[in-house]
Amino acid sequence: MSRYTCHYSVNLQSSNLRSSLRKLMEVCGLETIYDLDDYLMAREIPGRVSFAKLVTTEVLIDTTHATPTHVKLSFVVKNEELPLKSNNHCRQIFDLLRSTIDRDFDWQPLNAGQSTATLLASKSQSDRFNKADLHAKTTPRQTMMN
Incomplete structure (x- = not known):
């Protein structure tokens, strides 16, 4: 991105x-x-x-x-x-x-x-956003599989 x-x-x-x-x-x-x-x-x-x-x-x-x-x-x-x-x-x-x-x-x-290009300002912010993105991306798939 x-x-x-x-x-x-x-x-x-x-x-x-x-x-x-x-x-x-x-x-x-x-x-x-x-x-x-x-x-x-x-x-x-x-x-x-x-x-x-x-x-x-x-x-x-x-x-x-x-x-x-x-x-x-x-x-x-x-x-x-x-x-x-x-x-x-x-x-x-x-x-x-x-x-x-x-x-x-x-x-x-x-x-x-x-x-600023591509990377977020701090690692803690990056981790927080990545976890939120991961949850958002995996939750619908898991729901559809069940």
Whole structure:
């Protein structure tokens, strides 16, 4: 699974955040499928690339640490493709997203240049997610066999 992340600080007074996020997704060729108070999910439109390469983008809006003027946005761009090449399809969409933000939006990057590919931040998180994935994958099969 390819997975890339980036974080931005957004000035809340500069524009309407929701419409800006929707416009960003549209410019990047993604359709918004969920739009909640603190979360937005968009996906690539099927038909252009193989199923495993279809990219999903999640935007986490950190309202817990928001100030009256700024809020933190965390972008997670991912797909099921194994990142065997450094310039894979998921990375291309991630780079398009970042370049569009840099060009069209006045958002300040946090931890500039830092992105995460494929691996999760800590082993304990990785173990927790792997156990959950293993349970989710094996439970239906076991149920069907019984």
